Amino acid sequence: MKPVILSPDFYLDEDVLAISQALLGKFIVSQVGNQRTVGMIVETEAYRGPEDKASHAYNGRHTARTKTMYLPGGVAYVYLCYGLHHLLNVVTAPANTPHAVLIRAIEPIEGLPLMLKRRNLMHAHARLTAGPGALTQALGITRQLDAIPLTGSLLWIEERGIKVSKKEILVTPRIGIDYAQEHRDLPWRFCLKNSPWTSKRR
DNA sequence: ACGAAGATTGGCT
DNA sequence: GCCAATCTTCGTC
Numbered sequence: 001m002k003p004v005i006l007s008p009d010f011y012l013d014e015d016v017l018a019i020s021q022a023l024l025g026k027f028i029v030s031q032v033g034n035q036r037t038v039g040m041i042v043e044t045e046a047y048r049g050p051e052d053k054a055s056h057a058y059n060g061r062h063t064a065r066t067k068t069m070y071l072p073g074g075v076a077y078v079y080l081c082y083g084l085h086h087l088l089n090v091v092t093a094p095a096n097t098p099h100a101v102l103i104r105a106i107e108p109i110e111g112l113p114l115m116l117k118r119r120n121l122m123h124a125h126a127r128l129t130a131g132p133g134a135l136t137q138a139l140g141i142t143r144q145l146d147a148i149p150l151t152g153s154l155l156w157i158e159e160r161g162i163k164v165s166k167k168e169i170l171v172t173p174r175i176g177i178d179y180a181q182e183h184r185d186l187p188w189r190f191c192l193k194n195s196p197w198t199s200k201r202r
Numbered sequence: 203a204c205g206a207a208g209a210t211t212g213g214c215t
Numbered sequence: 216g217c218c219a220a221t222c223t224t225c226g227t228c
Contacts, residue, residue: 054209063225079224081208082210082223083208083221083223084222104209176209
């Protein structure tokens with residue numbers, strides 16, 4: 001099947017848990033620096049805006065960093081974590097509903113040599129694109145891409161006819177958000193069950 | 203203005 | 216398994 005770029009409508013759904021699962025098996029295409037790299041999404045996490053203590057937009061928090069989350073769905077939210085790692089989120093829901101999906105792992109599909117170079121690796125291994133900070137490095141994604149549309153010419157997401165059934169999705173609590181109190185154990189992390197490219201717990 | 207903490211990773215023990 | 220790296224953000228003084 002010919003690739004179809006996801007339309008803006010895809011991102012406007014209010015159900016961020018549904019979108020998080022729908023993104024599994026979709027292809028993320030980066031054309032940063034006019035060089036193309038592609039990965040299939042194999043792991044995501046949902047962050048449900050105002051009522052989610054793990055979200056940057058918890059309690060309606062509105063800051064310079066989080067303003068991207070309040071844009072209409074279909075843009076990238078990229079921020080710096082631990083002063084080192086650029087993390088990529090897909091903003092979802094209509095404007096002023098700050099829901100987002102964190103992309104946590106991809107399977108490398110195209111542009112392997114460039115991914116290796118960006119990651120300073122000699123050979124491909126399971127860690128190449130597993131983990132939210134690792135995959136952005138492989139795709140060349142930095143905060144310069146914050147707030148750009150996911151329907152544009154630098155970064156977009158495609159459907160290539162991969163069907164993912166509920167049975168193929170592993171559902172677990174989210175990672176690295178122990179500070180989120182009663183929201184810590186919500187089962188809002190989604191992985192493709194049989195993928196060797198998902199991130200590992202530490 | 204100051205300081206603590208963070209949606210992580212890679213290297214060393 | 217443990218810890219440093221590194222810097223922005225945000226709450227508090």
